[in-house]
Amino acid sequence: MSELSYLEKLLEGVEVEWLPLGDIGNFIRGNGLQKKDFIEIGFPAIHYGQIYTRYGLSADKTFTFVSSELANKLRKAQKNDLLLATTSENDVDVVKPLAWLGEDAAISGDMMLFRHEQNVKYLAHFFQSEIFQTQKMKYITGAKVRRVSSGDLAKIVAPIPCPNNPEKSLAIQSEIVRILDKFTALTAELTAELTAELTARKKQYNYYRDQLLSFKEGEVAHLPMGQKDIGEFVRGGSLQKKDFTESGVGCIHYGQIFTYYGTFADKTKTFISESLAKKCRKAQSGNLVIATTSENDDDVCKAVAWLGTNDIAISSDACIYKHTLNPKYVSYFFQTELFQNQKRQYITGTKVRRVNADNLAKILIPVPSSQEQSRIVSILDKFDTLTNSISEGLPREIELRQKQYEYYRDLLFSFSKPEAVTY
Incomplete structure (x- = not known):
């Protein structure tokens, strides 16, 4: 039973x-x-x-x-x-x-x-x-x-x-607790196993990403990101959180790059009015949006490739990278140790750490053929889905385990309610 x-x-x-x-x-x-x-x-x-x-x-x-x-x-x-x-x-x-x-x-x-x-x-x-x-x-x-x-x-x-029979009431409550504790323990065990697997896969992903974007000397050109035929950095505008609206022109606030976005996106979380958007600097499809300030060195210059069809407004403390490369390739490059090592020499500030657009332009990026960029992106996309996707991959499995527990918990408390109980 x-x-x-x-x-x-x-x-x-x-x-x-x-x-x-x-x-x-x-x-x-x-x-x-x-x-x-x-x-x-x-x-x-x-x-x-x-x-x-x-x-x-x-x-x-x-x-x-x-x-x-x-x-x-x-x-x-x-x-x-x-x-x-x-x-x-x-x-x-x-x-x-x-x-x-x-x-x-x-x-x-x-x-x-x-x-x-x-x-x-x-x-x-x-x-x-x-x-x-x-x-x-x-x-x-x-x-x-x-x-x-x-x-x-x-x-x-x-x-x-059984409110009028305290002994029986406590016995039933204890049985419900026993079942829920069992579900909790099973959920915790499965979540721990999936989390360990996710950690291992992320380490593997990071290793292969760095390997794929590390070319031998002379194998491909390493060019300044701000070189004329490669790209240019454009500072964001004066967009603030208080400017968000329910609908309108899509926008990315620099803080959302840390908390909401992954390697790439084709939809924005927030919007601003069309009248304000006319005054803002905008990212076009294929551009990178980069958070140029952070409270720690690891997060500063976190980037998201914008792949949506419409132009979007960008806040201050962020910059736009307009370039001629594969956008996902560039976004993955921003995650590599090769990029991080170069970035660190340009970080300034004490409590708030930042890298300005002029210094970003000096960082060298390996530029293989467009076919090779696409091949690298195809491999890394599979790893990215496995380790980061909330609709597929291991993060989704972890979320499903928790939702399964919540489902059974709510089921156990779904006693028939009298009509007087409304909420």
């Missing part, structure tokens, strides 16, 4: 009541604790930011500590409390849960504990479900910092099996 079939039999004839969280337990705000208060040994403590970065769904030990004197002034989580990070910069993460299974621990502000008599991991899984997330969305407030108040959280309804 499958896990889900077993659970279905267990739930047969069982009453499930959707209760407001405020009827199930109490929300208690944290207070006072800051990162500067951490010491190496002392009273266990949790800062709200660590729920995003250090913890998984549950924990019984902390990574940080505070003095006993400070701990006496702070609110403390007890075993079986659900800890919640109640502020975030995005809607998905706000109210991220942590099932606390350890001894007392001090908690910071910008988080709450939810004290209740349910299975804490059952609630933690529920807080990650689509059913909870859908209800949560209508209560989120704030602009840059997104938050949900305890009063609004108290209105959200959760499915409680």
